[in-house]
Amino acid sequence: MPPLLLTDFELMILLAILRLGDEAYGVTIAREIEETGGRRVLLGAAYAALDRLERKGLVSSWMGDPTPERGGRAKRYFKVTPRGVRAIRDTRQALTALWRGVPQLQEGHA
Amino acid sequence: MTAPRLPHLAIALLERFGPDREALVGDLIEEFERRQSLAWLWWQVLAAIAAASLEPAVEIRPLRLVDLQPVDAAERARRLLLRPRNINLTGTPVSGVGGITLLVLCMLVTIVAPGIWLGVLASILAGVVFGLALIRRHDGVQVGSTPIWSNQV
Numbered sequence: 001m002p003p004l005l006l007t008d009f010e011l012m013i014l015l016a017i018l019r020l021g022d023e024a025y026g027v028t029i030a031r032e033i034e035e036t037g038g039r040r041v042l043l044g045a046a047y048a049a050l051d052r053l054e055r056k057g058l059v060s061s062w063m064g065d066p067t068p069e070r071g072g073r074a075k076r077y078f079k080v081t082p083r084g085v086r087a088i089r090d091t092r093q094a095l096t097a098l099w100r101g102v103p104q105l106q107e108g109h110a
Numbered sequence: 111m112t113a114p115r116l117p118h119l120a121i122a123l124l125e126r127f128g129p130d131r132e133a134l135v136g137d138l139i140e141e142f143e144r145r146q147s148l149a150w151l152w153w154q155v156l157a158a159i160a161a162a163s164l165e166p167a168v169e170i171r172p173l174r175l176v177d178l179q180p181v182d183a184a185e186r187a188r189r190l191l192l193r194p195r196n197i198n199l200t201g202t203p204v205s206g207v208g209g210i211t212l213l214v215l216c217m218l219v220t221i222v223a224p225g226i227w228l229g230v231l232a233s234i235l236a237g238v239v240f241g242l243a244l245i246r247r248h249d250g251v252q253v254g255s256t257p258i259w260s261n262q263v
Contacts, residue, residue, distance in 0.1 A: 026137035043141070044158025047134050063133070069143065071121075073136025 004058070004087035005094055012037050013049055014088050017059065017078050025064070025075040026050075050078060058084035114148045119222050120155045127159045134158060 006014065016032040017024040029050075030041040053059045064075040080088075099105060116139065124138070125131050142151045219226050 026133060027141050030137075030141075042157045042161070043134060043137055043154055044128065044161040047158070048161045067136075069140060070136035071116075071139045073132045073139065075136060076133035 003090035003094060004056075004083070006058075006087050006091045009039075009045075009049055010053060010058075011088065011091055012039065013046065013053065014058065014080055014084055017080050018085075018088075022077070024078045029078065053084070056083075057081060058087050113146050116142060117148060117151065117223075119219075120152055124155045124158060128155070128162055
């Protein structure tokens with residue numbers, strides 16, 4: 001089976017969803033990436049990536065209940081599918097294989 | 111200092127042109143309440159609309175020429191020809207937006223954010239000035255400059 005490889009942004013999104021568990025929706029995913037991953041996130045771009053990941057079967061989503069603090073709009077929750085977990089592992093393996101044996105990336109190298 | 115009010119024009123634009131309207135709009139409202147930044151909200155809205163317009167609108171499917179039966183192909187071609195087509199007969203370049211819609215939109219802009227008209231006026235004036243400057247420069251080059259070959263003759 002060919003490896004499922006992700007872009008850096010897709011990988012960050014999937015990892016953020018896994019870290020958040022049942023509380024993974026647009027705002028919390030973006031906040032997790034910004035605070036933990038140190039990357040600024042545009043919510044529109046995050047949704048575009050999430051839609052793409054859902055089309056590939058790497059995440060699934062469902063709508064929650066509307067809440068007044070969101071102007072009566074519902075939250076869209078996300079969950080990583082088993083295929084998504086496999087994609088994360090495949091991407092990590094590919095990156096680790098590329099990483100290995102590069103002298104400039106060894107600890108202590110200036 | 112008072113907290114900025116949620117710009118309804120931005121939300122209306124996003125609901126009209128943005129992706130995944132309900133969840134994204136809700137997320138932006140929730141985050142706007144925390145950040146209280148109009149610039150942040152407008153930047154997010156414009157980026158979301160741009161991202162949605164760049165995403166492919168239709169799913170690309172591979173051609174299935176092998177297992178398609180001729181009768182099925184003829185039927186599909188017939189349906190394709192019978193499919194209604196939208197033709198824009200209004201005076202506007204945007205399909206589905208007629209003169210009355212534009213009028214209502216202008217009225218809404220005037221009510222909600224009249225300051226936008228100053229921006230539009232300034233843009234028109236800047237365009238005219240820029241165009242005149244280009245024409246003047248073009249004329250100046252033609253009249254004032256000497257052809258390259260004149261020195262060689």
